[in-house]
Amino acid sequence: MSFEHFTGYGRSDGRVGIRNLPLVIAVMDNCNPLTRRIAGAVQGAVPIVAAYGRGQKGDDQRVHDMTLVNYGSHPNCQAALVVGLEHVTAERIAAKIAETGRPVDWIDVQGQGGTLNAFAEGVRRLTALIDANPVRLVKSPISDLVVGLECGGSDALSGISGNAAMGVVADRLSDAGATVILSEIEEIIGAEHVLVDRASSDEVRAKLLAAVERCERHAVHLGLNMAPLGEDNILGGLSTTEEKSLGAVRKSGTSPLNEVIGYGEKPRERGVVFMDAPAPGTENVTALGAAGAHMILFNTGRGNPIGNPVSPTLKITGSPNTAMRFADNIDIDVSAIVSGEMNFDLAADLIMEMMDCTARGRLTASERLGDTELSISRIDNGFLRILRETCPSIANAG
CATH class of the missing domain: 3.40.50 (Rossmann fold)
Structure with missing residues (x-):
């Protein structure tokens, strides 16, 4: 097999990425347009946007949050800027990403006084994250x-x-x-x-x-x-x-x-x-x-x-x-x-x-x-609740 090693970007958790992408992550869909604008202003940055994010309960909320955190700590992610409407959700998602050792910062639209201020501050913070985390190349099997x-x-x-x-x-x-x-x-x-x-x-x-x-x-x-x-x-x-x-x-x-x-x-x-x-x-x-x-x-x-x-x-x-x-x-x-x-x-x-x-x-x-997109699956909580009551071994599998 000719493909036995690759040279990638070393991460603090020991994993190695094949891309070095700064990510801008919207924690809710009302921040998607701003997230795209911030990413578009920084060369190579990628917006992580999906529907929903507010008003979700149970497994929908768990899956949504886990997906965003996993992208923020993805081996191909260099650093992440989290964008939220209010500070509580943005800070919560950013804190979970920080636990993985990946460089992260956050902003909230309300705290910045609107999207114009949030855009400027978001670009500043994202570029600061990139500057503070230089590339470290490593050879991996x-x-x-x-x-x-x-x-x-x-x-x-x-x-x-x-x-x-x-x-x-x-x-x-x-x-x-x-x-x-x-x-x-x-x-x-x-x-x-x-x-x-x-x-x-x-x-x-x-x-x-x-x-x-x-x-x-x-x-x-x-x-x-x-x-x-x-x-x-x-x-x-x-x-x-x-x-x-x-x-x-x-x-x-x-x-x-x-x-x-x-x-x-x-x-x-x-x-x-x-x-x-x-x-x-x-x-x-x-x-x-x-x-x-x-x-x-x-x-x-x-x-x-x-x-x-x-x-x-x-x-x-x-x-x-x-x-x-x-x-x-x-x-x-x-x-x-x-x-x-x-x-x-x-x-x-x-x-x-x-x-x-x-x-x-x-x-x-x-x-x-540019044919790339994200869509986080929704879970039928009503069905899962019924299944847990009747067949817990099936509901909790995986």
Whole structure:
């Protein structure tokens, strides 16, 4: 394997980043416009903005806050400026980021007397954070990497081309001691037995099955039928949800499944980890980034442009038509698998070569084009409350 080390940015918590991004984090949606303006005024700064943030309760508030804190302490984050409407929330989120050792400051719009003053002060504080924290480059083994796996806009070729090549990469990374995160809970239903057979312990097996059952019960609670495919999947030639799920699971390779974690949680184990997070692309790459993924491998069948603003997202396709008509958004074309001109090992070599280039600073297509977005999932607290009362082992799994 040629990609065995990378030179990155050393952090005080011992992790190493492949980007050195100053982040401006809005703790609530009424600060999103100001957050974007502050980030836009400082070269290289990235705004972290999402809907909601005020008036949330229970698990919604917990997940929202945890996601923001995890981005503020992400290995690709150099320093963070937290922006809030009032000082209590801004200071609370900033204090949690500070506990991780990442440089952080905060401002509140009310305390600054409006957005004009807050903009000027925010730019001053963000530049001061950058100046006070010079770059420290360190060489790290590939075992320090955390890599997220995603597929979207799947077609009939996804499972036998791009996802299969990603599976070879996942096995190589797992063998090297890196961490690989498979997610998208809806995308494994019908193929969960494949992952169950790979579970490294009874506890991991039980947590995975509980996560699947919770997802199925939630669908019943909402009166949903999980069988129909999406229109783009049907147009892409997929026949059943089971076919789609088998292809989706394939991108995790064949290595043991060592852990099951909740939405946006940081893995504690290495190797293959499953995250219980929703399948829609933007929501899922948000969760993978919150988990600390240095980069995300995203295979797309019919085409999906979205990437993560903090975790560089490599777009892969194994579909010849998509490789041509969606070329501006594709980083890695492995469609020669379909014609027999490329085997899975050669495709995996190509993916890992581009991972190496990305770790060295090459911008992905979504980074260059600005096709990045965050969307923090909402939790149905009413359903979780009912589930905790009736099936606590399922409600608390992961």
